[in-house]
Amino acid sequence: MSTLDVLSEDEQLVVRTVRDFVDKEVRPVARELEHANTYPEVLIAQMKRLGIFGLAIPTEYGGTPVSTPCFVLVTEELARGWMSLAGAMGGHTVVAKLLLHYGTEQQKRRFLPTMATGETRATIALTEPSGGSDLQALRTVARKDADGGYLINGSKTWITNSRRSALIALLCKTDPEAKPAHRGISILLVEHGPGLTVSRDLPKLGYKGVESCELSFDDHRAPADAVLGGTEGKGFAQMMKGLETGRLQVAARALGVGRAALEDALAYAQERESFGKPIWQHQSIGNYLADMATSLTAARQLTLYAAREAEAGRRVDMEAGMAKLFASETALQIALNAVRIHGGYGYSTEFDVERYFRDAPLMIVGEGTNEIQRNVTASQLVKRGGLDR
Numbered sequence: 001m002s003t004l005d006v007l008s009e010d011e012q013l014v015v016r017t018v019r020d021f022v023d024k025e026v027r028p029v030a031r032e033l034e035h036a037n038t039y040p041e042v043l044i045a046q047m048k049r050l051g052i053f054g055l056a057i058p059t060e061y062g063g064t065p066v067s068t069p070c071f072v073l074v075t076e077e078l079a080r081g082w083m084s085l086a087g088a089m090g091g092h093t094v095v096a097k098l099l100l101h102y103g104t105e106q107q108k109r110r111f112l113p114t115m116a117t118g119e120t121r122a123t124i125a126l127t128e129p130s131g132g133s134d135l136q137a138l139r140t141v142a143r144k145d146a147d148g149g150y151l152i153n154g155s156k157t158w159i160t161n162s163r164r165s166a167l168i169a170l171l172c173k174t175d176p177e178a179k180p181a182h183r184g185i186s187i188l189l190v191e192h193g194p195g196l197t198v199s200r201d202l203p204k205l206g207y208k209g210v211e212s213c214e215l216s217f218d219d220h221r222a223p224a225d226a227v228l229g230g231t232e233g234k235g236f237a238q239m240m241k242g243l244e245t246g247r248l249q250v251a252a253r254a255l256g257v258g259r260a261a262l263e264d265a266l267a268y269a270q271e272r273e274s275f276g277k278p279i280w281q282h283q284s285i286g287n288y289l290a291d292m293a294t295s296l297t298a299a300r301q302l303t304l305y306a307a308r309e310a311e312a313g314r315r316v317d318m319e320a321g322m323a324k325l326f327a328s329e330t331a332l333q334i335a336l337n338a339v340r341i342h343g344g345y346g347y348s349t350e351f352d353v354e355r356y357f358r359d360a361p362l363m364i365v366g367e368g369t370n371e372i373q374r375n376v377t378a379s380q381l382v383k384r385g386g387l388d389r
């Protein structure tokens with residue numbers, strides 16, 4: 001059975017189209033763009049034309065929506081070509097879901113149609129220099145000003161795509177004194193303007209080409225209707241729901257990087273010879289390949305399971321967390337083994353495996369570290385009385 005069999009024929013076509021795009025347009029240029037740290041202008045334009053930025057947006061708002069399993073497999077394809085491309089639509093999709101679930105009709109009509117075409121790109125801003133795991137301790141504050149709007153002060157860091165995203169879903173405190181703290185947290189839909197500075201592009205190990213930046217808010221004004229859904233104090237719960245999509249997306253990115261590493265290693269192990277035979281015939285190398293394929297298949301099944309649960313409308317904080325945890329640790333191990341299998345060439349920037357090895361660690365950290373995923377899973381296990389619902 002092919003992985004795509006879980007999808008309708010129409011959705012299989014969507015994934016195949018993206019697969020072709022990756023093989024023909026992305027893989028031939030990814031290494032060069034990566035090493036030059038070049039923003040992939042042409043590829044992003046092609047992704048817009050393919051409708052990739054509208055895959056989570058209903059037709060009434062101009063999108064071409066697909067099921068969550070299809071979204072996962074599209075993301076896997078993009079990341080197989082270059083993880084940075086999947087990153088370019090990660091936060092964007094989380095914001096689309098936030099708007100759909102919680103936005104007022106006016107907010108949906110304002111942002112979703114141009115987000116669907118990719119004309120408006122969006123990102124999420126949660127992490128601050130003082131911490132990203134403990135979000136209730138965040139310090140960015142939006143205070144009501146005299147005309148009923150908000151004045152925002154604070155700083156965010158590691159915000160991906162933020163230079164090019166016209167829309168930023170900003171997690172901040174509208175009531176810094178609230179107890180418990182999450183009751184004072186809101187999401188503000190923020191746009192660039194005076195008082196918002198993209199202060200720095202952060203240098204990174206991998207995930208090149210797309211920018212991850214520091215943002216500085218210094219009396220940045222946002223209108224009164226910038227609060228997602230119109231009611232303050234709901235932002236923490238809203239973002240936790242949005243992160244279910246984000247974590248599925250990161251799990252899918254890990255599948256893509258893991259698959260690319262396995263495919264390269266499998267090909268190389270059949271070409272390269274030592275001691276008179278292709279190296280895959282040495283038991284150690286064959287065992288690596290078998291373990292890589294086994295864990296990748298398990299990771300994909302876990303991710304698709306979480307995606308199906310999400311599609312059924314169920315809460316998937318634990319399921320998406322488990323998928324993200326397992327798929328990212330798997331990708332890291334597969335990338336390392338791909339380097340081993342390539343011997344010295346695995347360390348060469350003239351091959352792609354060193355890129356997979358640099359990209360894989362992001363997935364164990366981003367969208368909530370794997371330590372946090374374990375915390376979520378353990379507390380959900382206790383709350384739900386085990387795995388079965």
Ligand SMILES: Cc1cc2nc3c(=O)[nH]c(=O)nc-3n(C[C@H](O)[C@H](O)[C@H](O)COP(=O)(O)OP(=O)(O)OC[C@H]3O[C@@H](n4cnc5c(N)ncnc54)[C@H](O)[C@@H]3O)c2cc1C
Nearest residue numbers: 124125126127131132133158159160212366367368369371
């Ligand atoms: C390339 C890149 C892109 C990113 N893009 C974005 C983005 O677009 N938007 C955004 O908002 N953020 C983004 N992030 C930030 C990312 O989400 C955070 O780095 C991550 O959530 C961890 O936060 P931190 O770095 O502050 O680590 P900390 O929270 O300081 O954690 C440090 C260590 O302590 C552990 N730890 C902390 N608390 C606990 C606990 N309770 N139990 C167990 N262990 C714990 C962590 O797991 C980690 O190992 C990005 C990060 C990177 C590297």
